[in-house]
Amino acid sequence: MTNKLVLACAGAGKTERIIRESVEHIRSGRKVLVVTYTQNNQRELIHRFIQFNGEATIQFIVKGLYTFLLDDIVRPYQKCIFPKRIKTINFNKSGDPHKRNGRTIPGTAEKIDNRYNPKHYLTSCHAKPVFRTFPTK
Known part of the structure; x- marks a missing residue:
C-alpha cells in the first residue's frame, strides 16, 4: 500500500x-x-x-x-526559519496577516528580490513560533 x-x-x-x-x-x-x-x-x-x-x-x-503537517512537513525544515520548535497551527480569520493598520509589515512580502520568502507563509508569533495558513480569495 x-x-x-x-x-x-x-x-x-x-x-x-x-x-x-x-x-x-x-x-x-x-x-x-x-x-x-x-x-x-x-x-x-x-x-x-x-x-x-x-x-x-x-x-x-x-x-x-x-x-x-507539523510533524512531517513543517518541523523537519522549520529551523531554516525559526530557531525554536513550532508548537501549534493558528488559522488567521482576520484577513491579511501581513498587514498591520492597513500597511504591509516589512519582510513579509511573498517575494523578496524575486525569490519566494518563507516568512510570507510562516509567521512568528511574539510568544512562540506558529505555522499559519491564510484564507484563499
Whole structure:
C-alpha cells in the first residue's frame, strides 16, 4: 500500500479496507501511516486496528491532518526559519496577516528580490513560533 488515497461515501468500507490492508503490510514487515481529519476517525481507526490485529503496534501510526503537517512537513525544515520548535497551527480569520493598520509589515512580502520568502507563509508569533495558513480569495 504505497501512497494510497481512499475516497468513498459513508458505509462503503473504507475503514475496513484500510485496516485489513494495514495489517497485511505490517505482518510483512512494513510500517503504515494513516492520516485522517477528525479525532473521532483517529480513535475509530485505532480501535478497529486493535480489534482486527489483536493488539496495538508501533508500526501502525494514525495522525490527524494537522499533526501530520507539523510533524512531517513543517518541523523537519522549520529551523531554516525559526530557531525554536513550532508548537501549534493558528488559522488567521482576520484577513491579511501581513498587514498591520492597513500597511504591509516589512519582510513579509511573498517575494523578496524575486525569490519566494518563507516568512510570507510562516509567521512568528511574539510568544512562540506558529505555522499559519491564510484564507484563499
